[in-house]
Amino acid sequence: MSSASGFAGEQDDGNSLPCRTTSFYRALASSEDPMRDPIAAQFVPRAQEHIREEHETEDPLADRRFLVTERLIHRYPDRVLLLTTDNCAVFCRHCFRRHFTGGQQGAPTPRELDKVLAYIAENPMVQEILLSGGDPLTLSDSQLATILDGVRAARPDIIVRICSRIPVVNPSRITTATARLLAGPESDAQLAHTWFVTHANHPLEVSRSFTAAVQLLMRSGVPVLNQAVLLRGVNDHIDTLEELFRALYRAGVKPYYLLQTDLAAGTSHFRVPISQGIAIMQELRRRLSGPAVPVYALDLPGGGGKVPIESSLLRVEPSGYVFRGPDGLEYSYPR
Numbered sequence: 001m002s003s004a005s006g007f008a009g010e011q012d013d014g015n016s017l018p019c020r021t022t023s024f025y026r027a028l029a030s031s032e033d034p035m036r037d038p039i040a041a042q043f044v045p046r047a048q049e050h051i052r053e054e055h056e057t058e059d060p061l062a063d064r065r066f067l068v069t070e071r072l073i074h075r076y077p078d079r080v081l082l083l084t085t086d087n088c089a090v091f092c093r094h095c096f097r098r099h100f101t102g103g104q105q106g107a108p109t110p111r112e113l114d115k116v117l118a119y120i121a122e123n124p125m126v127q128e129i130l131l132s133g134g135d136p137l138t139l140s141d142s143q144l145a146t147i148l149d150g151v152r153a154a155r156p157d158i159i160v161r162i163c164s165r166i167p168v169v170n171p172s173r174i175t176t177a178t179a180r181l182l183a184g185p186e187s188d189a190q191l192a193h194t195w196f197v198t199h200a201n202h203p204l205e206v207s208r209s210f211t212a213a214v215q216l217l218m219r220s221g222v223p224v225l226n227q228a229v230l231l232r233g234v235n236d237h238i239d240t241l242e243e244l245f246r247a248l249y250r251a252g253v254k255p256y257y258l259l260q261t262d263l264a265a266g267t268s269h270f271r272v273p274i275s276q277g278i279a280i281m282q283e284l285r286r287r288l289s290g291p292a293v294p295v296y297a298l299d300l301p302g303g304g305g306k307v308p309i310e311s312s313l314l315r316v317e318p319s320g321y322v323f324r325g326p327d328g329l330e331y332s333y334p335r
C-alpha cells in the first residue's frame, strides 16, 4: 500500500478537511496548481474552501437525522449505509461528507459493530448495506473481514455494496486476496452478490493500474460501477466526460451516476449550474452508447434522497430548481 504523502499535518479550520493524497494519485497530476490541473484540483486545498455560501451546510444531506446507530444511516427503506471508517487515502476537496471524514475514528469499535449487526438482523426490509465512509479500503483486509463476516452472519441474504475510491487513488491496495474477501465465500449460492462502486471523475484517473484493479474485482465476481461528481475545473466539459465514460465502459465499469455537487460548506467553487449539466447530458446521449451513459443525479438538500435530475425537475424559479422528491414533496436546489 503506497503511503499517504505530502502536506502532512496541514490542518484547516473546522469547515475543512485535512489535506492528504497518495503518491500514486499525485503522480497523475502534471502540476500541483489546482487552478490548472484537474487532479490537483481534487486534492490541493484552495482558499475558496473557507467561503460558505447561503445554502451551504456541514451536513447537506441531513445524514445525522437518519443515523440509527453511531455508524449506520438508514435513509431509504431497503438500504442502509455503514460509515465504515472516517479515513480516506485522498481527502477529496469536494467531499460532501466532510462532517464525518477526516477525523480520528477509524473502524467501528466492536460495540458499534454489534449495534449495526443487531439492526440489520432485526430489520428484514433492509436488503442492502453500503460500506462507505470515508473509504472502507483504507482498512486492512482483516478489519474488513471482521465487518463482512459479521454482516454475512447477521444477514446471509443481504447485498453488500462497497463504495471506495481506492482503485483510482491506490489501485495496488486491491490484491487477489482482497477481491476474494469482498466477493465472499464462493461455495455459498445463497449469499447475495457484492457490488463495488468506485469514484473516478476524470479520464486520467482511469489508469492502467485502475483497470487492473477493477479487473481483479470483476474476475472474482464483483461487478464494478462508477459514481462521478460534476466538478467545475475538473470535468465540466462535454469532451472530458465523453472520454471518462468511454474509458470506464472500455474497462468494464458501468457509469452509474454523474452527481451534482451537494451543498457542502466550502465547495461552491466546484459547483456547475444544473442547466449546464442537463445540456451536457443531452449531448452525451448523442455521442455515447447506452450503457456508457450515467444518470445525472442530485441528492436533494435536507435529506430528500437521490433523484434523477432530468426526470424529477418540476420547474425553474428565480431562486432555484424545484424537484419532486421520492416522498412526493417538493425540494429546491439554488441556482
Ligand SMILES: *Cc1c(COP(=O)(O)O)cnc(C)c1O
Binding pocket: 073, 074, 075, 076, 079, 080, 081, 130, 306
Ligand atoms: C446514496 C445513498 C444510498 C444509495 O442510493 P442509491 O440511489 O441506491 O445509489 C443509500 N443510503 C444513503 C444514506 C445514501 O446517501
Ligand code: SF4
Binding pocket: 087, 088, 089, 090, 091, 092, 094, 095, 096, 097, 101, 133, 134, 135, 165
Ligand atoms: S474518498 Fe469519498 S469520503 Fe473520502 S474524501 Fe473522497 S469523496 Fe469524501
